[in-house]
Amino acid sequence: MTEPQSQGPQAEFPAVPAVPPGPGETAPPRDRRVLRSAGRWCTVAAVCLGLGAGTAYGITTLDRDRLPGLATGSDGRWDYPELSLPALPKGTPRPFSNQNDDGIHHADLRKLLLPAPKGARQDPKLTGDWTTPQRFASEYVKDERADIEIGLADYGLRHIAARGWTMPDGTESRVYLLRFGSAEAANDFNDETLGAAGGNAPEADLDATERFQEDHDWHGASKSYVYSYLYREQDGDGPVGSRQGYIHAGDTLAVIIQKRKNGGTAAVPFHQTAALQNQLLS
Template sequence: MTDSTDSTAVPDAPVVGDVPSVPPVPAVAPAAGAPTEDERAARGSLRRKAALRWGAAAVVCALAGTGSALAVTAQDRTDLPGLATKSDGRYTFPALVLPALPSGKAAPKDNKNRHAADLRQLLLPVPKEAGGSLTPTTQPAPLSVTGGGTPSASASPTTSASPSPSASATTTNASPAPGAAAGPGDCDAFVAEQADQAEARALLLQYACRTAVVREWTASDGTRTQIRLLSFGSSGEAFSAFAGLRDGKGPKDVPTVGEAAPTGWDEVYGITLATRTATPQEAPPVRVAYLAAGDLVGVVTLSNPKGVPAAAFRQVVTLQSDLLA
């Protein structure tokens, strides 16, 4: 009988107790170029150090950017190198404050009644560019007219703080300190500055110029500014004097002065304005403005042999108008 069992059958695996033994698996050699455990640990350490360095750099950049932004925003743009706008001639004035009125006196309404405030307080203060102070100032001594050539001279009202620390009570014929508000005036000092003194004197006598104050300064750009306020008995007399001065020959020692109606200027309610500009028109050495404000007439004169900046002239005239309105 033939045995059907395959003679090549696998022999029985050796048995150890009841558990068959498993032959050991040979160790697999690492692939060529694969990192070892030490190499992987070293690389992880490098990554952590790089992350720390980049994090520290980001923090430093954020702090530097924040500091730079604070430094830039804390200053005025005009104070930063490379960002300052070229000056067009305008000045830096202290904050304008209307003077206090004497007890029982009211402010002018529509500039129809008289200004009761101290005339010196109605003068534009001195700008920073001329050595002016931007801090509050003390009260000046009261005005008292000492007489001086006009038959109708009378005492000017008193009180209030001076817009300039250098304000002092002197006659207009004296040479005031830079920026000083000179007063009381006899109106003769103004007449002496006019090209046609006889006409100017007759005009001020006809309409009874009562007193006058003046403020003068010279800015760092060489522009000399003079502001005169002439006081009259009524708004009608003041306007008639204003019209005569506006149509007159203007200041002496000035090249041909022609009318130049201001265009694009902000109108100040209650103020009548007329301007005149000396030739050449491109760079006029003198600019003059006449203001009518109730019982007051203002004459603003800016002069500079190199030419008076139009922006400075407009600024001074507008701010002086604001104080009179």
Template sequence: MTDHATPPPPAPQDLPVPDALAAAEAAPAGPEAPAGPEAPVGAEAQPAPEAPLDPAVLAEQEARRTRRRKAAVRWSCAALVFALAGTGTALAVTAPERTDLPGLATASDGRYTFAPLTLPPLPAGKNAPDGRGTSLHHADLRHLLLPAPKEAGGSLTPPVFPAPTPAPTASGSPTASPAPTPSASAAAPSATPAPGSEVAPWVPCDALADEQQDAVKTRVLLLEDACRAATVREWTASDGTRTQIRLLRFSSSKESWDAFADLRGKGRPKAAADTKSTPRDDWDTLDGVSLTTVESTAAGTKGTPTARVAYLSASDLLAVVTMTNPTGVPIAPFRQVVTLQSDLLA
């Protein structure tokens, strides 16, 4: 039997020492592991101290920060100035009336400036017209006339009406003046009141006939329809246009309508020898007021008619508005006057 030789056991110095193994495991591996006595195991690296900056660099940085602050302040002030200027401009444009701004004012079309319309008080126990053209007007007839405008010396302050007084009784003849009343005696005796007068005078009913080419026929018409009272207001505006508003009261709406229908169809005012009717499709009409307008065939230097006449019927009242001007009567003030007079009668 052959004996095999066995290798001898390792020498004791070749075996790993336990303390050395523990130190090897605790040491960091890789290229970052410090080597040598200058990098002890477990020591942290300390940052290198910064070198002090040059005073010139510090001064430049401080100057740069100062310039930035100054620039920010300047831009903030500029923005504030522009905001204030814009706000002031907006207020300057929107606060005043558009017509007061240069370049934005609308060219005047000839309309007048009137005081705010005010209806007169009614006698105790009397009601205002119902707007259907059937109820009567009980207010003082003279206070239902349109006041004179500013352009004719009129006041822009609304009138203060006195206490209502009884209406004048029917005279029985259109040529006679209405019976005097306490308030009528204080009125001006002339048929043409002073411009801006708040109280118009009483006049004979047939004063309207004197303004017609056929005065006799008009007197008969007013007598048959029993005109009870009449008043008038006249003014001449700064543009040379003469305006006359004559207001007549009848006993009923039927009698007033009969006179209105005759005058608007057959009336021939002396102010307009030849007239023609005018369309009113775009006029604002009021309930309870009927309107017919005519104009002269003769034209003035402005190319507009030299006379315009409007006939208004409102229940028991009849109004005749006549506007004349040798150079021509503009349509805007004519429509304005007629519309405002209609407002007082509606």
């Protein structure tokens, strides 16, 4: 089908303005009906616009989780309190600063421990205070506890601070901070005694656990001078019963252990715990 031939430029005619009624004249009855109808539609439009604006304002002022269909489901993270770094003794630099590139932590080690999340039940023996080398070594199988205690002494351990808690789902968590005399000593203890500085699994075996493997789902939250090594119990097709993590930050080594008998431990809160403890040591 061919298009019709153009007949040349078409003239553009100006719109013809309506002629208002003259003096003493009134609009015809039909015109009055049109005007009344237009007036009613203007009123309806104004009401609709007002309702729409009010609804939009109401939506913007509501919290997201109060809107039907807009609530975001939890991804499994625990509700930790807001973190803050402790004050340093007067005249001491922050770890990994220009004046402290060896990563010496001058703050109270207990203040660098990750707090327990909301809803947790505190371990009465690990309350965020100092603990002993024997208590830390008890996390591992009996045959290796003596070697761990010797390693702590040989590499110049200064302090251990620890906190433990249990979540409502039964997940047990324990976090230990071990401070040594230097970054080299902390690294050597982690590498030589625990065998947890990389590789497929730590050489020191956790008590009441099976074989471990590297946690490949962990992509790290470390700065260039903090090293994280996370492991998960080998599970085949079943739940992961235990997880362990080692964070080397200068003169301090953080050891994170999570266990759950029924249902296994979840990756998200374990990675969250490691990332937050990492931040407190950085």
